[in-house]
Amino acid sequence: MLNATASISNETRERVLAAVEALQYYPNVTARSLRKKHTNVIGLLMQDMTSLFYSIAYERLLVRAQEKGYLLTMMCGHWDSELNAKNIATLIEHQAEGVIAMGTAVMETDLKRASDRGLQVVLCDQYSPEFANVEYNNYTTMRRLVHCFAADDVTRISYVYTSIRRQDSTEQRHRGYVQGMLDEGLDPDKLLIALDLKESKYFRWNKQFDRFTDFLEATPRDKWPQVVLCEHDAIAQAVVYSATRKGVRIPEEIQVFGFDDTSHAVLTTPKLSTVRQDPEQLADEAFDMLMAMLQGQAYPRHVQLEQKIVLRESGNILKDHLERERLPYCIQMEAEEPALFRPEM
Known part of the structure; x- marks a missing residue:
């Protein structure tokens, strides 16, 4: 009923909704994701949260993800190759559906491991012919x-x-x-x-x-x-x-x-x-690219911004x-x- 998939009377619906509110019930997202085989989790790999330029892009990605019902997991690698590899492993373990690597120096072998496990990968403000990417010239x-x-x-x-x-x-x-x-x-x-x-x-x-x-x-x-x-x-x-x-x-x-x-x-x-x-344009292009990939839609694998x-x-x-x-x-x-x-x- 909560998913509007059952045919019930308005009176019954109102009683159930009142009970939901009184009990402060929240749906079990983990159980739902197991049934649907979609976690609605995407990762953001970064190296430095203090950048004035990138922080605006991070916020934009967070808002776009929330609007689409995705949980954005932000991982900071601090330019440490071992930590970056561990962050990717964490995303794989938590069954993230995709990852945006923002301005990072994450090893392509680590990203390839994520891709081989089914994660859609988008590089943001960097280029590699191996992955979809958005960059400036x-x-x-x-x-x-x-x-x-x-x-x-x-x-x-x-x-x-x-x-x-x-x-x-x-x-x-x-x-x-x-x-x-x-x-x-x-x-x-x-x-x-x-x-x-x-x-x-x-x-x-x-x-x-x-x-x-x-x-x-x-x-x-x-x-x-x-x-x-x-x-x-x-x-x-x-x-x-x-x-x-x-x-x-x-x-x-x-x-x-x-x-x-x-x-x-x-x-x-x-x-x-x-x-x-424009960091917001950069974030929008990367997010739209990732969404298209997750939904199986056609999208250019390389976008270069002005x-x-x-x-x-x-x-x-x-x-x-x-x-x-x-x-x-x-x-x-x-x-x-x-x-x-x-x-x-």
Whole structure:
């Protein structure tokens, strides 16, 4: 009766529903799943819950799952291969129907084990030909950004990044920078600045401030980078802080560009020029792909989402260069909110 599958009178239905409410009865979902052979459980594999960009995607996935009646089990691997393997084993043991691996470096052999046990697998913000995936073209965007600056006779282009490469999206940005520099006949290693991953995690930035400050102090002023490209906005914020503390004028002496277009971009003075990507769109595409796979519907196995260059106060690129490189862009020199900065009403 509770499933509306039995034919009974309205009077009987009302009495039963009243008893259900009085006894605070809840259906046994586990028993129901055994009968239907569907658990309505899906997993989310992640590495870092502190990311401002990914946390919005996590919330979006959680809401979408709840709306569809799925239980989203969130597993954090903390960049530990053994823990990631254990998390996948846990999902298999609890008969999860599918899993979304968000921006992770989970071994493909572990994901293959899940797939072989019947779990549908979707990679989110990473690529592998072995699995369905949703990603951004980080490599091409960063490579073309370098081309844009070189076209304006900018030759001293620095890249600041975390030194341990464990995430596909940031690795692609690094590779795009290196290839862009090589395309222009420039040395990609000369102005690379590597930050320690453990120090940059959880926004423990003190030593990272010192890293860029030390770099400026050790480098003659006429050898300073003209442009600093950063792996993400939080690093760009640290770079701006370090440079202005040293009396460097931004963007007059050094231009700084971030990546992601998080709230860091407008909470920095000057406001950051950056690369915008939408975490809610990323989550929606991954979730829709997984739902289609679970329901046996046709869906493209590879989706690539658009990124957009956002020009604010910390750096500028000539529109002709952006258009020649086919980079979408917008100009926000006034005090406007980025896509990810949504204050409560």
